Amino acid sequence: MSRRKPYNEYAGYVCSRRNQINGGWVVIYKAEEAGLDPAGGPWVAVCETHKTVCNTASLPKARPFLKIPEFCEECMSQYAGKTEQLKGGPNHA
Numbered sequence: 858m859s860r861r862k863p864y865n866e867y868a869g870y871v872c873s874r875r876n877q878i879n880g881g882w883v884v885i886y887k888a889e890e891a892g893l894d895p896a897g898g899p900w901v902a903v904c905e906t907h908k909t910v911c912n913t914a915s916l917p918k919a920r921p922f923l924k925i926p927e928f929c930e931e932c933m934s935q936y937a938g939k940t941e942q943l944k945g946g947p948n949h950a
């Protein structure tokens with residue numbers, strides 16, 4: 858049995874969601890409470906799939922990353938491929 862929110866017991870946890878690109882978890886933490894570097898901003902979005910992090914200055918700025926983790930190059934390269942599929946790919950032209 859898998860828990861729906863596997864990260865919610867972590868220190869500094871704020872919220873989490875599966876991203877739309879590969880279904881991986883993206884989690885927002887409070888940087889200091891989670892033991893992450895707060896230098897870039899007090900909130901941190903983490904792509905748990907690829908272990909990439911992105912500091913933001915405010916929580917509203919971090920929230921869109923839950924759906925689409927734009928800071929994660931791995932996810933975004935997958936996203937580019939997926940967008941082409943959705944448009945119908947090469948056959949569409």
Ligand SMILES: [Zn+2]
Nearest residue numbers: 904907929932
């Ligand atoms: Zn990623």
